Amino acid sequence: MLPTDHLLRRVDRCLDIGELRQALAGHYSARGRPSIDPELLIRMALVGRIYAITSERRLCEELRYNLAYRWFCRLAPGDKVPHHSTFSKNRHGRFRDADVFRILFESTVRRCISEGLIGGKDAAIDASFIAADASWQRKTVPGYLPYVANASRAVREWVHDTRDAVFEMARSKSCQGVSRTDPAAAWSARTVRGRFGYALNALVDTPSGVALDVKATPARFAEEVDAGRVMLERSADRFDYRPKRVAADKAYGSANFLGFVRDHGAIPHIPVIDRTQQTKGKLPRTAFSYDRDIDSFTCPTGKPLRHHAFHLPTGVHRYAADARDCEACVLRKKCTTARRRTLVRLDDEDVRDLARAEVETGLYKRSMRLRRGVERFFADAKGKHGMRRLHLRGIRGAEEEFLIGAAVMNLMILARSNRLNGKPRRGVCVPAALTPAEISARSIEHDVIASPARRYA
Incomplete structure (x- = not known):
């Protein structure tokens, strides 16, 4: 009933729940009523995210009659579907204590690394x-x-x-x-x-x-x-x-x-977030040259702007010119309206230069x-x-x-990569228990029936 190249079959081949079983092993007791397998709830959550079913009530309802969903969740046709409130009880308790969905996501990342996709x-x-x-x-x-x-x-x-x-x-x-x-x-x-x-x-x-x-x-x-x-x-x-x-x-x-x-x-x-050109018509900072050896700027007329102060929380270095040099400067009107010209340089300015x-x-x-x-x-x-x-x-x-969403999208990438590695072509419904020779024979039979030219030949 379920084709071998069905999306849930391909996702199931890429899914590993072993780490989750170990993480949740300490949350269950040998006494009391039979509990619901956490793997069932996790697989249901994956189905809901794969097919964009955001309502848990609707997810439980569709799981009752959708054969593909039941197969993926390991439910037999006569098995009972868990109540929708079970998700809330486990999500705010056992699952969060064990950080289940972080483990699930990281297992998909490791699988992608092992497959050589990264x-x-x-x-x-x-x-x-x-x-x-x-x-x-x-x-x-x-x-x-x-x-x-x-x-x-x-x-x-x-x-x-x-x-x-x-x-x-x-x-x-x-x-x-x-x-x-x-x-x-x-x-x-x-x-x-x-x-x-x-x-x-x-x-x-x-x-x-x-x-x-x-x-x-x-x-x-x-x-x-x-x-x-x-x-x-x-x-x-x-x-x-x-x-x-x-x-x-x-x-x-x-x-x-x-x-x-x-x-x-x-x-x-x-x-780079750069506001050096926002000078309101005045000379920009790029007009000044910086000398790393002496930690000082030089203005276009050759006057120095020496280190003046450093603000530790923001990592900002301030440089200021001599007020007497600015008073006699011919570029004063183009440079500043203050008593002297000041510049700032960030503590990580080197990496800004690298990014530029x-x-x-x-x-x-x-x-x-x-x-x-x-x-x-x-x-x-x-x-x-x-x-x-x-x-x-x-x-x-x-x-x-x-x-959950990131884990699903990683699983989709894995399923897509597995589909390209010699999997049966689309449209051939073959039970998973058949041997490769039987799969090949059924594929040939399907092609002969589907092609009128081959049939009459």
Whole structure:
């Protein structure tokens, strides 16, 4: 009934649940009623994400009569389907304690590495906005959230994670409010109408499209950049993945992140956030030459601008000219309206110069083309696997959905690669128990019946 080249058959060949069984072994007792196999729930969750079934009630309903779903979940035609509430009980308990979905995702990454799909030379980092399961109308300030004892699980988790930061956020003038339903989500105006949401941060091996790591953060640019550091460190620690080049958009072009990428052993192919040309008609900083040996700038007329101060938290060095030199300068009106001209240089200015120089190389242009792979990752997640809006609430729920989605997309890449390695062609329904000779004979028979020319010949 199920063709050998069916999607779920190909995904099943690439799926390894052994690590999950070990991780959940301590959560079960030999006494009591027979429990539901966790592998069944995990396979059901994978089916729901593969076919974009976001409702657990609908997933359980379709599992009752869909033969392909039952085969993938190892359910016989007469076996009972678990109740939809079983997902919630296990998700907020055993699965989160054992970090099941992180283990599942990382097992797919190791399988991709063992299959030789990951090149390890080019990587891309980016983030995409995913709407939270929270209405834009239910917005309030942090101090007016419901009492914690009567609040929902998402509110209790957020208050526990933030602690004293809740009151600091309430006093902040820059706070745009939080959601009564999902306060961990950040208010974002990236859509036509402002919405609450999370950022799906992904580290992707760009030639293959395999996701090496994903992380959920509130939809704020500063936290997305921090997530990029976490993903690079975690992938190096767990998979020894150290790409030679890292590509990203201009949001990651700060000196601190560029320096982190360089210290990580990679060349940053990232546009630099540069405001040196925003001088309001005055001479730009590029008109001044910098001498590294004496740590000083020289103006167009040959006067020095010596080191004046250093701000440790931001890593900014300040240089200033002598006021007497500026008073007698013929370029004073074009240079500054202040008493003397000042310049700044970041502590990681060397890596900014490196990133600027890389823009003119052919490898940089190649990295920008390959960076489309991470955009394809987001497009598939939203368009094919139903991740335009989250089903779970809270930062932990968002992380869980992102890990399942990334695991599914890695499995799809594995299934596609296995399909090209001598698998039976499409349209031939062959039981899995047949031998290769029988499979070949049935394929020939199918071709003879399907071709009138062969039949009459």
